Amino acid sequence: MGKIKFTPEKKIEIIEAYKSGKVAYSQLQDVYGMNRDEIYRWISKYEANGIEAFVSGNRRYSKEFKIHCIEEYLSGIGSVDDIVAKYNISNRGA
Template sequence: MGRKAKFSQEKKLEIVKAYLEGKASSLDLSRLYGCNASTVRSWVEKYQVLGEDALRESSRNQSYTSEFKQIVAEEYLKGDISLRALAVKHNIRNNKQIQDWIKRYNGHEELKSYKRTDGGVDMAKGRKTTYEERIEIVEYCMKNGKDYTAAATKYEVSYHQVYDWVKKYNKGGVVSLKDNRGKGKDIENMDETERLAAENRLLRAKVERLEIEIEF
């Protein structure tokens, strides 16, 4: 059974809006509501990146696959993102969880998975997808700040699949999302109109995300 939340989603949103509207500092709000200033800032960051849903308390203890933990640890070790930003990006409860995964990863210890019992999608299990599906999934991921977890859950694919498709797209464009195995059409023979349409679709997703970030 998950622990009872001290602050409801509505209360968190109230605190976040008070901060963003300049009514009080994170320190003032922490004193007023009886929480840490760092917690207030964390809620603000999550809200700015993921919206109101990021402030919702899960009804169960959050579980993560070994695959997910490894990808998060490797992402941090690349040196391009802080622990806090990584926690916000993947909606992970706190930095200490990530630090523990990194420690285990560096020590070559097993990053164990915890089985979900709520009937939700097992993000460790991938599935076959069409080219159009991969375009749609990457587009969704781009529009939502590269939220691989949300994309994996929404489209019932593995976290690793989403991560890999976005990585391929960033490196080689839409042609890299084409499955060239079997009797499918060769990447080199893709219709130019098809290629440009897909590129424009994903570029629009990038622009929309940048516009949202600029507003904040």
């Protein structure tokens, strides 16, 4: 079974329902097969970038940008998740 694709609007709907307490994590796991880390990444990206966090599409990152992100991580500016959210990086392995 492949990973379910969500529209940006659906992601925001899920985030807002989860944050408001209307939907529990276990319900998201049962209905959508989501794990806790995924919903937390969505929340961080949404809080940092709004709906743009989910509509950017595929992007390529320059070597310089990647080095900049690594340097921020190594200097303790933020966790990997913080930096991914800050720069709206769509794929943690990019």
